[in-house]
Amino acid sequence: MKSKGYVLLIDDDAARAGELAQTVIGQGYRVEVFTDVLEAYHFLTANQDLDVILCELDLEAVSWQEARRSLRELDLQVPAIMFSDRAEVDKMMTALRLGASDFFVRPIEDEEALFKSIERCVRQRQMRRELRESRQRLEQANTELRGTVKMLEQDQQAGRQVQLRMLPVSPMVLEPYVFSHTVIPSLYLSGDFTDYFTVGQHHVAFFMADVSGHGSSSAFTTVLLKNLFARKRSDFLHRDDDTLLSPVAMLKRANQELLDLGVGKFATMVVGLLDTQANTLRYSVAGHLPQPVLVSREGARYLRGEGSAVGIMDDASFEEHMVDLPERFMLALFSDGILEILPPKNLIEKEKYFLKVFEELAESPDEIVNRLGLDRVETAPDDIAALFISKRS
Numbered sequence: 001m002k003s004k005g006y007v008l009l010i011d012d013d014a015a016r017a018g019e020l021a022q023t024v025i026g027q028g029y030r031v032e033v034f035t036d037v038l039e040a041y042h043f044l045t046a047n048q049d050l051d052v053i054l055c056e057l058d059l060e061a062v063s064w065q066e067a068r069r070s071l072r073e074l075d076l077q078v079p080a081i082m083f084s085d086r087a088e089v090d091k092m093m094t095a096l097r098l099g100a101s102d103f104f105v106r107p108i109e110d111e112e113a114l115f116k117s118i119e120r121c122v123r124q125r126q127m128r129r130e131l132r133e134s135r136q137r138l139e140q141a142n143t144e145l146r147g148t149v150k151m152l153e154q155d156q157q158a159g160r161q162v163q164l165r166m167l168p169v170s171p172m173v174l175e176p177y178v179f180s181h182t183v184i185p186s187l188y189l190s191g192d193f194t195d196y197f198t199v200g201q202h203h204v205a206f207f208m209a210d211v212s213g214h215g216s217s218s219a220f221t222t223v224l225l226k227n228l229f230a231r232k233r234s235d236f237l238h239r240d241d242d243t244l245l246s247p248v249a250m251l252k253r254a255n256q257e258l259l260d261l262g263v264g265k266f267a268t269m270v271v272g273l274l275d276t277q278a279n280t281l282r283y284s285v286a287g288h289l290p291q292p293v294l295v296s297r298e299g300a301r302y303l304r305g306e307g308s309a310v311g312i313m314d315d316a317s318f319e320e321h322m323v324d325l326p327e328r329f330m331l332a333l334f335s336d337g338i339l340e341i342l343p344p345k346n347l348i349e350k351e352k353y354f355l356k357v358f359e360e361l362a363e364s365p366d367e368i369v370n371r372l373g374l375d376r377v378e379t380a381p382d383d384i385a386a387l388f389i390s391k392r393s
Helices: 014-025 037-046 064-074 089-097 111-166 215-239 247-261 347-360 365-372
Strands: 006-010 030-034 052-056 080-084 102-105 172-174 177-184 192-199 203-211 267-275 280-286 293-296 299-302 321-324 329-334 384-391
Touching: 006 014, 006 037, 014 030, 014 052, 030 037, 052 111, 080 089, 080 111, 089 102, 102 111, 111 192, 111 215, 177 192, 177 203, 192 215, 192 384, 203 215, 203 329, 203 384, 215 247, 215 267, 247 267, 247 280, 293 347, 299 347, 329 347, 329 365, 347 365, 365 384
Parallel strands: 006 030, 006 052, 052 080, 080 102
Antiparallel strands: 172 177, 177 384, 192 203, 203 267, 267 280, 280 321, 293 299, 293 329, 329 384
């Protein structure tokens, strides 16, 4: 039969101790009896699985003041019930100072009250033990969680390095054109991506993508888009496939690939093709904000365009626009994360403020980055990507 609890009984009167021990054992408890206080103390230090202590208060040659200091050093969490032959106030106060849970005067007239007190103490001890074990499990879980988080951070950092290596060289100079970019992730991995590369002798293809969500899944989707454009560039060079020369055709391909991926990711995009010989731009917009900004001597203006984000619907449609570019210009594309850090509160005011920055500072991408505070942003509420294309006359 399983015992109801583990009891330590301390009394220098062997006969009295034996009698009480038999009574307690009869209630289903396991009892250890000590008539020597020093031996009981050593037993206490070595046995932390005790549930309750039954202790005689009128022990001979025992200074409870000294015992109190020793017990405090021992840091016992075991409830105690004290016994005495006299119902005196100073006896009761001594028991309370020692931290006793209960006090009984001999002869014990109400044994049922004693049994209930022992049961209470055992329950209290078991609850403390369970609490300690729960705390230990929680600490172990926290330690394991910290280790897991550290591993995830290392994986994210490694993935971030891979993603950074996927970005094009910045700046890329094709006189008189200069291409450059900036990417600030809200997490280690970014759902924003940009790329640009030459296509044949007289064209440069580029795109800006802002994938829904954050973290690994969004970053992997940017890898898919990067791979799509790399494949179509290879097809252009080796298979006479001119899909890459059509921004609308590329958006349709991106739309289908995200739908086929089946992970619930979509992306807003701007795809463009710069003709460096004719100084013209063909571009298409897929639900992207803010829209591209063209800056020239005539001022700054948005390049308008409509179309749904890619990866949402099968029958998505896109528009293609043609622009004759000025002799000297800067074209800027940003992901919508830039809108999160602009001072105005609503979207319309943010777009006005954004355009005003370009009207006031149109000399170089570096000045724009500085004015918008991108060179001082360490972590952003949303990913921020910026692509700049400049032509110096």
